[in-house]
Amino acid sequence: MRAEDKVVLQVQGISKTLGGKPILDNCSLSVRRGELKVLIGPSGAGKSTLLQCIDCLIPPDSGQIWLDGELLESGDRKKLCEFRAHVGMIFQDFNLFDHLTAEENVAIALRKVRGMSRREAKARALEELGRVGLARRAPLYPAQLSGGQKQRVAIARALAMDPKVILLDEPTSALDPELVGEVLAVIRDLASGGMTMLMATHQMDFARALATEILFMEHGRLIEQGAPEVLLAEGSATRTRDFCARLLEMGA
Numbered sequence: 001m002r003a004e005d006k007v008v009l010q011v012q013g014i015s016k017t018l019g020g021k022p023i024l025d026n027c028s029l030s031v032r033r034g035e036l037k038v039l040i041g042p043s044g045a046g047k048s049t050l051l052q053c054i055d056c057l058i059p060p061d062s063g064q065i066w067l068d069g070e071l072l073e074s075g076d077r078k079k080l081c082e083f084r085a086h087v088g089m090i091f092q093d094f095n096l097f098d099h100l101t102a103e104e105n106v107a108i109a110l111r112k113v114r115g116m117s118r119r120e121a122k123a124r125a126l127e128e129l130g131r132v133g134l135a136r137r138a139p140l141y142p143a144q145l146s147g148g149q150k151q152r153v154a155i156a157r158a159l160a161m162d163p164k165v166i167l168l169d170e171p172t173s174a175l176d177p178e179l180v181g182e183v184l185a186v187i188r189d190l191a192s193g194g195m196t197m198l199m200a201t202h203q204m205d206f207a208r209a210l211a212t213e214i215l216f217m218e219h220g221r222l223i224e225q226g227a228p229e230v231l232l233a234e235g236s237a238t239r240t241r242d243f244c245a246r247l248l249e250m251g252a
């Protein structure tokens, strides 16, 4: 088996009811090494809930998650922490610590989770900030950074942990339009460097150009799954293509 054929993340039959309403219904997917899978679908479809269930930020009611072939036993606190240390999570609203500088935001988990010394963690944080084009912004606080820069710090923080997979939940949707490109460029570089990623987004041009596969979600179900050139092919009668056409009509 080639290394890139290896399934890194496998999700089987995840369901979740919230407030008495079924939000996720038997969702299954897998992401192989180096793949970028893109999750799309209307607002309220359940994309964020699915990503948060995969990271167990929201515990799923049923279903299994495997990382590198190992079943996650979420009841085991130590195993859950280990799992999370290998899964990067990027949120729409960055989730940075406001009282820490960019460098400290990246370094903190290296010290607390990886047990690195202050010096080692600082060196690694500067390296990762350099990788997202922010070496010179390392001493600045989130309030002194643009949205695009804040999101790049969040990506640097995820990268510093050497994640096996990164989950991204609409990483550009809180950004002013002129800042979207700089964040997508970083994600594009990660994809071409072979990073394994699962990303919810409404950026259809990006998905079309870079996704190995698109997963289309509606009413809590993954209803279509396939390569962008198949799901979005001229004349194909897929929900994905229909959704994409409506986004274009709305000028998204």
Ligand SMILES: Nc1ncnc2c1ncn2[C@@H]1O[C@H](COP(=O)(O)OP(=O)(O)OP(=O)(O)O)[C@@H](O)[C@H]1O
Pocket (backbone or CB within 6 Å): 018, 019, 021, 023, 041, 042, 043, 044, 045, 046, 047, 048, 049, 050
């Ligand atoms: N804690 C909760 N209690 C009840 N319902 C919830 C809760 N959290 C989310 N929901 C509902 O779950 C559904 C899916 O929400 P989710 O945020 O996962 O959708 P989404 O696909 O990420 O949408 P968007 O594109 O707007 O981000 C929505 O109908 C939402 O109202």
Ligand SMILES: [Mg+2]
Pocket (backbone or CB within 6 Å): 047, 048, 049, 169, 170
């Ligand atoms: Mg969402």
